Amino acid sequence: MFMLGFLCLLSDKSMIAQTWFLIVCFAFTTLFYQCSPKKETEVKSANENSSREATIHKLSIHHALPNDVKVPADNPRTPEKIELGRLLFYDPVLSGNKDVACATCHHPSNGYAEYRDLSIGVNGRGFGSSREFNKPNDIPFVKRNAQTILNSAFNGMDIYNDYDPENAPMFWDVRSKSLESQSLEPLLAMEEMRGKRFTKEEILAEVTRRLKNIPEYVSLFEEAFINEQEPINTENLAKAMAAFERTLITNNSRFDQYLKGDSEAISLSEKEGFKVFNEAGCGNCHNGAMFSDFKPHVLGVPTNPKLSTFDKGIGEEYGFRTASLRNLRFTAPYMHNGQFNTLKEVLEFYEDIAGGKEKHPEVKKDQYDPLINDLRLLVKDMGPILSFLNSLNDEDFDKKVPHRVPSGLPVGGNLK
Ligand code: HEC
Ligand code: HEC
Numbered sequence: 001m002f003m004l005g006f007l008c009l010l011s012d013k014s015m016i017a018q019t020w021f022l023i024v025c026f027a028f029t030t031l032f033y034q035c036s037p038k039k040e041t042e043v044k045s046a047n048e049n050s051s052r053e054a055t056i057h058k059l060s061i062h063h064a065l066p067n068d069v070k071v072p073a074d075n076p077r078t079p080e081k082i083e084l085g086r087l088l089f090y091d092p093v094l095s096g097n098k099d100v101a102c103a104t105c106h107h108p109s110n111g112y113a114e115y116r117d118l119s120i121g122v123n124g125r126g127f128g129s130s131r132e133f134n135k136p137n138d139i140p141f142v143k144r145n146a147q148t149i150l151n152s153a154f155n156g157m158d159i160y161n162d163y164d165p166e167n168a169p170m171f172w173d174v175r176s177k178s179l180e181s182q183s184l185e186p187l188l189a190m191e192e193m194r195g196k197r198f199t200k201e202e203i204l205a206e207v208t209r210r211l212k213n214i215p216e217y218v219s220l221f222e223e224a225f226i227n228e229q230e231p232i233n234t235e236n237l238a239k240a241m242a243a244f245e246r247t248l249i250t251n252n253s254r255f256d257q258y259l260k261g262d263s264e265a266i267s268l269s270e271k272e273g274f275k276v277f278n279e280a281g282c283g284n285c286h287n288g289a290m291f292s293d294f295k296p297h298v299l300g301v302p303t304n305p306k307l308s309t310f311d312k313g314i315g316e317e318y319g320f321r322t323a324s325l326r327n328l329r330f331t332a333p334y335m336h337n338g339q340f341n342t343l344k345e346v347l348e349f350y351e352d353i354a355g356g357k358e359k360h361p362e363v364k365k366d367q368y369d370p371l372i373n374d375l376r377l378l379v380k381d382m383g384p385i386l387s388f389l390n391s392l393n394d395e396d397f398d399k400k401v402p403h404r405v406p407s408g409l410p411v412g413g414n415l416k
Contacts, residue, residue: 111330273388
């Protein structure tokens with residue numbers, strides 16, 4: 001038909017022939033598009049059913065965490081840089097009102113996370129669950145739950161233990177790539193560290209100006225960034241903090257020991273739990289050495305009533321990044337909005353949504369992740385899974401808190 005129209009066009013250039021040609025082409029294209037995708041879907045769904053178990057098996061791959069941490073080419077690790085990063089991490093001089101440090105919300109005594117659903121940054125005092133806003137207050141809560149920094153050096157690791165530190169996804173909505181680019185975000189965020197005295201455009205210049213006026217920082221930056229004309233700048237500030245964060249790793253949990261060959265490192269019930277975990281379909285998303293695929297999935301976690309607006313996550317499409325399941329002992333309360341206090345509550349939630357049973361009123365049926373419909377979780381599976389998750393805790397990490405910071409301000413911010 002196509003050839004026929006084409007020949008008509010060649011032999012007779014009249015309008016009628018041209019129109020005839022276009023009609024034929026249109027009919028042909030429509031026919032083609034109607035047939036072919038139908039065939040494809042049919043094939044796909046047939047395959048999907050028969051290979052579902054194989055898919056689950058393929059995705060549920062787990063390894064021990066490696067011993068070494070990769071660093072970006074332009075930020076080599078040196079002891080001077082790491083120690084400078086540590087001091088900066090604890091120094092509230094980086095915040096607009098000099099009242100909040102990174103350690104305010106990521107303290108080693110809580111596994112570099114925080115035991116509260118939503119963080120309080122600017123204009124707060126106290127530590128963890130007893131932290132409160134000062135009065136009067138016009139600063140909102142930080143809208144998400146503070147993640148642990150432990151092992152964030154491995155963010156983005158795939159099921160082959162491969163990852164790119166220059167492109168490592170950060171935050172619940174993966175909006176930042178690499179520890180370097182992440183580490184300036186809290187300084188810019190009004191409710192986390194910036195406050196209202198400085199604008200987003202002003203704050204980084206203000207912070208570097210302050211650091212340049214502290215002689216101890218001047219020499220520490222010179223030692224960490226040798227042969228640089230102006231070592232105190234925002235890029236080096238970020239590099240030093242990232243270098244410190246890359247030392248905060250736990251790669252020797254009992255589960256790592258087990259995978260490395262010590263068959264006695266985990267108990268029988270933990271082994272059973274690992275099996276149940278993968279059979280239920282948890283390992284489809286919580287896979288690789290970090291127990292996360294670092295991809296967005298829509299689960300429909302209930303809203304935190306403390307928030308005035310509903311958090312729609314990545315691209316406003318209700319998805320959040322799969323959380324790592326390492327060190328859950330420290331990451332409670334759970335989920336992006338800290339909505340569940342215990343792991344039992346998390347599992348009860350999964351039991352509710354497994355197989356597409358219960359839905360969040362805001363989220364449409366077809367928006368849910370298909371892997372959630374594949375989830376098969378029974379109440380009797382919960383005990384073994386809980387005991388397995390426990391084998392992923394590792395408390396052997398750097399807990400050193402400096403006894404003073406170069407600004408002379410309270411170490412870690414207003415924690416009392
Ligand atoms: C007021 C509390 C607060 C302060 C202060 C704070 N953070 Fe965070 N941090 C959070 C919260 C909340 C999140 C999750 C935010 C999100 O996903 O939107 C987070 C996430 C992170 C992550 C991402 C971890 C991951 O796995 O993706 C890193 C890394 C991090 N913070 C480092 C820092 C550094 C470095 C500083 C200091 C410059 C800092 N934080 C200051 C609360 C805080
Ligand atoms: C479809 C992918 C997917 C499946 C399947 C899945 N999860 Fe998750 N998991 C996620 C995502 C995404 C989050 C973060 C959700 C959020 O905060 O909104 C999460 C969060 C969690 C958390 C909270 C961790 C923290 O520190 O806050 C735990 C615990 C957890 N999942 C355990 C499990 C278990 C156990 C199973 C199996 C019963 C399972 N997950 C199945 C994707 C999945």
